[in-house]
Amino acid sequence: MTTFRPESERVLHTDYQKSVAAYWNNNPNDDRVNTVLGEVDGLYHHHYGIGEPDLSVLEGAEDTRQERLVRELHRLETAQADVLLGQLGDVRPGDRLMDGGSGRGGTSFMANQRFGCRMDGVTISEYQAGFANDQAAERGVTDRVQFHFKNMLDTGFEAGSMRGIWTNETTMYVDLFELFAEFSRLLEPGGRYVCITGCSNDVFGARSASVSWIDAHYGCNIHPRSEYFKALAANNLVPVAVTDLTPATIPYWELRTHSELATGVEKPFLTSYREGSFQYLMITADKVGR
Ligand code: GPP
Ligand code: MG
Numbered sequence: 581m582t583t584f585r586p587e588s589e590r591v592l593h594t595d596y597q598k599s600v601a602a603y604w605n606n607n608p609n610d611d612r613v614n615t616v617l618g619e620v621d622g623l624y625h626h627h628y629g630i631g632e633p634d635l636s637v638l639e640g641a642e643d644t645r646q647e648r649l650v651r652e653l654h655r656l657e658t659a660q661a662d663v664l665l666g667q668l669g670d671v672r673p674g675d676r677l678m679d680g681g682s683g684r685g686g687t688s689f690m691a692n693q694r695f696g697c698r699m700d701g702v703t704i705s706e707y708q709a710g711f712a713n714d715q716a717a718e719r720g721v722t723d724r725v726q727f728h729f730k731n732m733l734d735t736g737f738e739a740g741s742m743r744g745i746w747t748n749e750t751t752m753y754v755d756l757f758e759l760f761a762e763f764s765r766l767l768e769p770g771g772r773y774v775c776i777t778g779c780s781n782d783v784f785g786a787r788s789a790s791v792s793w794i795d796a797h798y799g800c801n802i803h804p805r806s807e808y809f810k811a812l813a814a815n816n817l818v819p820v821a822v823t824d825l826t827p828a829t830i831p832y833w834e835l836r837t838h839s840e841l842a843t844g845v846e847k848p849f850l851t852s853y854r855e856g857s858f859q860y861l862m863i864t865a866d867k868v869g870r
Contacts, residue, residue: 587729588706591704591731600753600799603798603799616841618654620651621654623689624684625684629655630860631659633834649839650841656831656832657832658686660829661687661690664776665694673695673697674697676698677699678701678702678744678746679701679745679747680750681748682701682703685715689716689725692724699725703729704729733754733755735762740769740870742767744771745772746776749776751777752777752800752803756807757814764815764817769868771866771867773812773866773867775808776862778802779803779859781858782804784856788857790849790851791858793845794849794858818867819863819864820866821863825861826858826861833849
């Protein structure tokens, strides 16, 4: 007789993973900063923004200021995803891409629109997978864009099946050596991995109070910068470009302090970026070997 194991037990391996899934299934922080921005044009993001803000949104009629701020914050978040996707190189409609920790699906829909490719998003939140699949149905793209209740450390997808993989601010929830072993397995030879992440700066000397505050706010474990390169090298993933996006994201956080949707996490982000204990990094790496 085989014992029935619920799907959630197959996907969530540890109590920590269960707690992360519970967080995203029932966000304890005010999630309106994500849903209200998503309502602007139907792209729901779970990442931050980059680029020069239009500060004129802070001026002019007071009764519509908050609405202007929402649009501007959303524009900067979409700009961040555009920059990430621009690193993926030559992606063809016949290629397949994977989004590791796909949230409500924003970046995945942008990738499908841009490349016409097949998209698989994986998330350990059943709520998020359901939300993103509903979005795919609304957009009429369920044949090309699918979201799965899966663990990015152990997806079960076929080896060598992905032309590209990205993680957009999700690596702070997992062990990087385990993660990159799985990505290296999934990528075809010459396939590309793009990572945008917040990492602690080894040069600062130790973990700062503000980095610990961010960890506590989201229930994550921010890795040092050095850890990324050790784990990539250990898994045949060779960096081709590294960009420090810290100066490009600080204005987003400054703007966010003016929004009524601000959650309080703006303060440790701005403190840690300004003091140099935390960095917003984009790493692009190619899979070598088989
Ligand atoms: C943003 O998600 C990303 C995370 C929660 C992971 C932590 C990222 C770091 C760089 C440390 P979100 O869009 O849900 O956050 P918020 O609700 O604050 O906008
Ligand atoms: Mg957000």
